[in-house]
Amino acid sequence: MVQGKAAGRKALKRFLPLALFAALAVLLYAGFSLRDPHLLPSALVGKPFPPFDLPVLGGGNATREALLGEPRLVNVWATWCPTCLSEHGQLLRIRAETGLSVLGVNYKDDPAQAKRWLADHGDPYDFNIIDAEGDLGVNLGVYGAPETFLLDASGVVRYKHVGAIDAAVWRDKLEPAWQALAAPR
Amino acid sequence: MKRHPRRTTSVAARRRLRRLVPLLGAVAGVGASAIDGFDLPNAEVAARYQRALAEFRCPKCLNESLASSGAPIAVDLRRTVRRLLVEGKSDDDIRKHLQERYGDFVLYDPPLRPVTWLLWFSPLVLAIALAGVLAHHSRRRPASTTDAERALARQLVEETVGTTKNHAPEGG
Missing domain, CATH: 1.20.5 (Single alpha-helices involved in coiled-coils or other helix-helix interfaces)
Structure with missing residues (x-):
């Protein structure tokens, strides 16, 4: 025992x-x-897009008010970012096929180069905010490019995608999030 | 004029070295970027700046503080921290400012919340478990020898001590 x-x-x-x-x-x-340890959970989802007052590519200024009124994608991009080029075709398709407004944040870039880049590759953006110093980027919690935010009509961030948008990301993530905004509550 | 062949190679080598000089500057620049902050108003604020840099994690680099990282985003965040310090923000304000934008990821001292319970409490749980195991063992060991066994052991020890004078009884 x-x-x-x-x-x-x-x-x-x-x-x-x-x-x-x-x-x-x-x-x-x-x-x-x-x-994926490189993916930070976004601290901004559910919060209003931060206020800013920055020049616009091609002339003029824009503030946060310019984002209000309808849902939009805000895409943080730069000419030095190869992934931005690879997702560019998808942004053009989204703009052409759905009519969803797409804005650009030209992030830590050279405006002249950015203009040339858009002339070469096509321009899906309603307008581009020039964030030369990256200060708006810091307020957005951006830590690389590309990053894309979906805003609702009152300028609240509803979704954030880090990295390139391709057809699958659009179909599985961004489009459903956008459709959910349009749905009557 | 006749040139010495060895001399021409040394000129070429020097020229090649000279091409590396900008690279050297770039490497030195990475180190220098981490100790910027000479624009701060006084030594006390500069000390708070250095402390803050060690406390925040560069969002791009997984395991580097803002102080040690040469990533462009770390440069931007250092500039942001300096601006907030100059504006007179407290250390708590600065922590909150970065946390609101980059989440808990930027904090090297993670806050206590349900997802970090494992992190914070597992050492305590392990310590309690270890204490339990040790207590269990120390309680069980004396009980495993019966009175009869102990009497036998004592008898054996006495016999041994009796026969070999100069040897201490071995532990049993």
Whole structure:
């Protein structure tokens, strides 16, 4: 009886390290692989687009008021950003096929170069806000380009996408979020 | 004029080295960018600036503080922190300002909330579990020897001490 108990304890002792290892392995697997560590959860979703007063590409100024009135995509881009070029075709398609307003934030870029880039590759933007210093970018929580925000008609951020928009991102994420805005509540 | 061949190679080498000089400047610039902040009003604010930089994580670089990162976004955030300091914002205001924009990710000292419970409490839970295991073991060990066994052990020790004078009894 005593021996049986002792044997049981011995078996437990033998398998305890294995069990601990398995538990740790599961924890680390979940921690390291299920989530892309480069993706920050956006702190801005559900909050109003930050106020700004910045020049517009091609002349003039714009403030936050210019964003109100209808849902919009606000796309943070730059000519130095190759991923921006790769998503550009999709932005052009969205603008042409859905009529959803697309605004640009030309982020830490050279305005002359940006103009040339838009002339070369097509221009989906209603207008472009020039954020030469990246200060609006900081207020938006931008940490790279491209990043795209979906705003509702009152200028509240409803969705944020980090990285390139392709057909799948549009179909699975941005379009449903946009449709949800248009739906009567 | 006849040129010495070795001399021409050394000129070429020097020219090649000279081409590396801007690169050297760029490398030095990365280090220098982390110790900017000479535009701050006084030493106390400068000290708060340095402390703040160590406390925030560069959003782009996973494991670098704002102080050590050369990423453009870290440069922007350092400028933002300097501006807030000059505006007279408190350390709490600055933390809140960055947290509102970049979330908890930028904080090297994560706040206590349900998703960080595991982080904050697991050491405590592990310590309690360890204490429990140790207590369990120390309680169980004396109970595992019966009175008869103890009497036998004592008898054996006495016998051993009796026969070998100069040897201390070995622990059992």
